[in-house]
Amino acid sequence: MYEFDWSSIPGALPFLAKGMLVSLEIMVAAVVIGIVWGTLLAMMRLSSIKPLSWFAAGYVNTFRAIPLVMVLLWFFLIVPHLLEQLLGVPRGTDMRLGSAIAGFALFEAAYYSEIIRAGIQSVSKGQMAAASALGMNYWQSMRLVVLPQAFRNMVPLLLTQGIILFQDTSLVYVSALADFFGTASKVGDRDGRLVEMLLFAGAVYFVLCFSASQLVRFYQKRLKTA
Amino acid sequence: MHSNRIALAALVASTLLSAPAFAQESATLKKIKEIGAITLGHRESSIPFSYYDDKQQVIGYSQEIMLKVVDAVKAELNLSKLDVKMMPVTSANRIPLIQNGSVDIECGSTTNNTERQKQVGFSNTIFVIGTKLMAKKNSGINDFPDLAGKNVVTTAGTTSERLLRKMNEDKKMGMSVISAKDHGESFLTLETGRAVAFMMDDALLYGETAKAKRPADWSVVGKAQSMEAYGCMLRKDDAGFKKVVDKAIAGLMTSGEAEKIYNKWFMNPIPPKGLNLNMPLSDEMRALFKSPNDKAFD
Amino acid sequence: MAYNWNWEVFLQPSATGSGTYFDWMVYGFKTTIGLSLTAWLIALLLGALVGVLRTVPNKLLSGIAAAYVEVFRNIPLLVQLFLWYFVLPELLPTELGNAFKQSNPFVQQFLSSMLCLGLFTSARVAEQVRSGIESLPRGQKNAGLAIGFTLPQTYRYVLLPMAFRLVVPPLTSEFLNIFKNSAVCSTIGLLELAAQGRQLVDYTAQPYESFIAVTLAYVVINVTVMVLMRRVEARVRVPGFIGGK
Numbered sequence: 089m090y091e092f093d094w095s096s097i098p099g100a101l102p103f104l105a106k107g108m109l110v111s112l113e114i115m116v117a118a119v120v121i122g123i124v125w126g127t128l129l130a131m132m133r134l135s136s137i138k139p140l141s142w143f144a145a146g147y148v149n150t151f152r153a154i155p156l157v158m159v160l161l162w163f164f165l166i167v168p169h170l171l172e173q174l175l176g177v178p179r180g181t182d183m184r185l186g187s188a189i190a191g192f193a194l195f196e197a198a199y200y201s202e203i204i205r206a207g208i209q210s211v212s213k214g215q216m217a218a219a220s221a222l223g224m225n226y227w228q229s230m231r232l233v234v235l236p237q238a239f240r241n242m243v244p245l246l247l248t249q250g251i252i253l254f255q256d257t258s259l260v261y262v263s264a265l266a267d268f269f270g271t272a273s274k275v276g277d278r279d280g281r282l283v284e285m286l287l288f289a290g291a292v293y294f295v296l297c298f299s300a301s302q303l304v305r306f307y308q309k310r311l312k313t314a
Numbered sequence: 315m316h317s318n319r320i321a322l323a324a325l326v327a328s329t330l331l332s333a334p335a336f337a338q339e340s341a342t343l344k345k346i347k348e349i350g351a352i353t354l355g356h357r358e359s360s361i362p363f364s365y366y367d368d369k370q371q372v373i374g375y376s377q378e379i380m381l382k383v384v385d386a387v388k389a390e391l392n393l394s395k396l397d398v399k400m401m402p403v404t405s406a407n408r409i410p411l412i413q414n415g416s417v418d419i420e421c422g423s424t425t426n427n428t429e430r431q432k433q434v435g436f437s438n439t440i441f442v443i444g445t446k447l448m449a450k451k452n453s454g455i456n457d458f459p460d461l462a463g464k465n466v467v468t469t470a471g472t473t474s475e476r477l478l479r480k481m482n483e484d485k486k487m488g489m490s491v492i493s494a495k496d497h498g499e500s501f502l503t504l505e506t507g508r509a510v511a512f513m514m515d516d517a518l519l520y521g522e523t524a525k526a527k528r529p530a531d532w533s534v535v536g537k538a539q540s541m542e543a544y545g546c547m548l549r550k551d552d553a554g555f556k557k558v559v560d561k562a563i564a565g566l567m568t569s570g571e572a573e574k575i576y577n578k579w580f581m582n583p584i585p586p587k588g589l590n591l592n593m594p595l596s597d598e599m600r601a602l603f604k605s606p607n608d609k610a611f612d
Numbered sequence: 613m614a615y616n617w618n619w620e621v622f623l624q625p626s627a628t629g630s631g632t633y634f635d636w637m638v639y640g641f642k643t644t645i646g647l648s649l650t651a652w653l654i655a656l657l658l659g660a661l662v663g664v665l666r667t668v669p670n671k672l673l674s675g676i677a678a679a680y681v682e683v684f685r686n687i688p689l690l691v692q693l694f695l696w697y698f699v700l701p702e703l704l705p706t707e708l709g710n711a712f713k714q715s716n717p718f719v720q721q722f723l724s725s726m727l728c729l730g731l732f733t734s735a736r737v738a739e740q741v742r743s744g745i746e747s748l749p750r751g752q753k754n755a756g757l758a759i760g761f762t763l764p765q766t767y768r769y770v771l772l773p774m775a776f777r778l779v780v781p782p783l784t785s786e787f788l789n790i791f792k793n794s795a796v797c798s799t800i801g802l803l804e805l806a807a808q809g810r811q812l813v814d815y816t817a818q819p820y821e822s823f824i825a826v827t828l829a830y831v832v833i834n835v836t837v838m839v840l841m842r843r844v845e846a847r848v849r850v851p852g853f854i855g856g857k
Contacts, residue, residue, distance in 0.1 A: 090702045090703055099368065103370050150831070152788075152834075153788075153792075153830060153831045153834035153835070154792070154827055154830050154831065154834075155791075155792040155793070155794075155795035155796075155806060155830060156792070156795075157795040157796055157798065157806055158795060158806055158809070158823070158826065158827055158830065161806070161809075161810065161823070162823060162827075164407075165407065165410045165411075165414060165813070165819060165823075166414070166819055166820065166823060168414045168415060168416055169413065169414035169415065172414070172415050173615075183416060184401070184416075251686075255686075255687070255688035255689070256688065258688040258689075258690045258691060259688075259690055259796065261690060261799060262799065264358075264401075264402045264403065264404060264407065266402075269688070269690065269691060273694070274358060274366070277358075277359060277496070277498035277499065277502065278359065278365075278366055278368070278498065278525070278586065279525075279586070280502070280505070280525060280526070280527055282502060282698055282699075283698065283699045283702050283703075286691065286694050286695055286698060286699050287695070287699060289691055290687050290691045290692070290695055293686065293687050293688055293691055294683065294686045294687050297685075297686035297687070298682055298686045301682075301685075301686065406810060406811075406814050409814070409817065410813060410819055413817075432817065433817045465714065465716070465717055470801070470811075470814075471814045476627055476628060479628035479630075480627075480628050483628060483630055490716050490717050490718065491717075492717040492801060493801055494801060495799070495801070502698075506701070506702065506713060507710055507713045507714065508713045508714070508717065508720070509717075
């Protein structure tokens with residue numbers, strides 16, 4: 089049987105904590121950018137201006153057809169080169185974190201926009217009609233009437249997507265960025281204790297994601313009874 | 315067609331050489347000066363060349379040489395302050411990262427060969443190795459022919475990977491070749507019994523034993539399949555930057571400083587477990603220290 | 613842009629002497645398809661079972677099913693994959709672990725990936741099946757029991773035939789996901805599509821061509837699956853129900 093040796097974990101905690109910060113940083117940045125960009129995409133998709141709606145549909149469908157790993161590799165290996173060629177961005181700035189965030193945000197925006205589109209559509213047409221009867225223009229009625237209600241309904245879904253995103257941040261492994269999982273596997277590699285480190289990482293992810301999803305569920309229940 | 319291209323290249327080269335003002339102009343140096351920072355590529359588990367100690371600091375033979383090169387760059391550009399950024403690379407992504415400008419220079423365990431010279435530039439050689447095998451003592455694996463029909467691991471993106479796959483095709487040996495992400499993972503594959511042998515650069519194989527649970531269990535065997543020269547990787551066609559780097563490395567070697575660094579990493583106990591690799595200076599290395607050069611072996 | 617486009621790179625013989633680089637792509641493509649389909653089979657069977665168990669009155673059974681779903685949903689796929697590939701063989705009895713580790717590496721990588729993807733996806737399938745069953749009017753179950761069916765019979769003849777037809781549309785997106793998620797398996801060295809793409813970058817130094825080709829291949833898979841599933845969805849649609857249009 090395998091002899092467990094957990095002794096390398098306590099010493100590695102500071103590095104693991106640092107890695108967790110990187111993971112959280114990516115998640116928060118990607119969620120914020122993803123929701124903003126996703127909302128714009130959803131509004132474009134529902135817009136009556138055809139080219140806008142085509143663009144949004146094309147964007148969403150393309151990103152939903154490609155594996156996240158491929159998107160991250162594109163952003164890690166190819167996009168920096170492209171930016172440099174096209175925009176003259178100075179070389180050598182460490183773009184790993186930036187490119188990871190950009191990759192996640194652009195990718196997740198496609199998923200967020202679908203959630204938000206469904207949310208907007210779930211607000212009844214009468215609300216929009218009532219708003220324009222009050223003399224509001226399109227943007228006013230979107231901003232003051234439709235979106236607030238839509239977001240209220242969508243919060244649980246958006247949060248759940250956030251939890252999925254947090255799990256997905258482990259994929260920055262492919263770009264050698266030291267997030268929580270990357271750090272755990274590196275320390276495990278270094279000390280020849282990969283088995284223990286992987287089990288530990290799995291447990292940490294489980295505890296975090298499970299508690300978060302319970303909170304979302306609790307919130308959802310309150311929303312329903314309210 | 316081919317000879318035409320060579321003639322053209324020669325013509326271009328001669329015009330470049332005859333215009334030293336151009337040779338000095340280096341995109342990399344210019345950039346380093348502009349932003350006041352340089353990005354170094356390093357490895358995470360190339361023991362004893364470039365790897366993490368238990369405080370996640372990068373250490374090793376190549377790392378020390380690279381830091382000396384950074385000093386030289388700083389002096390060349392008359393900078394009072396130079397930010398040094400570290401970026402970990404793997405065998406599989408180091409070339410794209412140099413090409414796309416993420417990394418300015420990488421000193422780790424990268425072989426300089428003619429095929430790679432089409433994609434990136436190389437500095438003066440910093441180390442010479444032979445590609446061999448590591449296997450468990452008493453496992454009956456003593457040389458490459460013993461590997462027929464067995465699982466063999468090597469690291470993805472290395473010259474060993476190509477040699478091994480080619481040998482497998484050419485000699486119909488029926489090996490199953492596992493390509494692991496990094497040397498640490500390759501060794502793990504060997505140590506956990508997934509493979510009977512690990513093909514890699516001999517110095518790295520000795521390095522891997524330094525972190526084995528039982529170092530005495532492992533031995534490095536087999537006839538070297540190739541001699542290889544490690545160089546620092548730079549962007550291609552950046553003569554100005556290469557000149558500065560080459561000069562710094564040559565200086566280390568002829569002044570005897572390089573041998574001191576060598577002894578520190580190959581003849582003395584090293585982290586993480588304080589093992590001494592006991593790898594005396596080879597004839598090839600001695601020759602290199604005497605007359606530094608940037609020649610590839612193939 | 614200073615880049616030498618060279619699409620002919622795919623026709624060149626590969627550096628290791630085994631066919632052309634295009635053959636590498638084909639090999640990766642086949643691996644991705646084979647892996648995804650076998651994993652999908654596991655996901656469907658297990659997912660249906662666990663989803664049904666979540667709705668049964670027996671507290672123990674539904675509890676186990678709920679725990680199963682939570683475990684596989686709350687650990688990142690990559691971590692699960694590493695647990696299957698690196699950790700599990702160490703925890704098996706030594707004999708069995710060694711036998712597994714000394715088998716053909718492709719078989720090891722494929723089996724680990726298949727189990728990992730299959731179980732990971734089965735938790736999601738289970739959730740869809742459960743919500744499909746729960747979306748049925750309560751009267752259906754009661755009616756089944758009232759005419760003298762046992763609980764298993766009620767499931768077999770009344771609830772499941774309806775529920776399975778209702779969950780086809782949401783399952784389509786899980787089916788699409790499994791192809792995309794299979795790209796994660798490149799991290800343990802399985803030479804599927806994404807891994808071959810990365811190898812091509814390394815061997816040919818033509819990153820754009822390699823990445824574009826691999827990305828297009830995923831888009832092709834995605835579109836094909838979508839078209840096929842549309843036809844399936846049209847055939848199983850339940851008129852008058854949500855999604856029945």
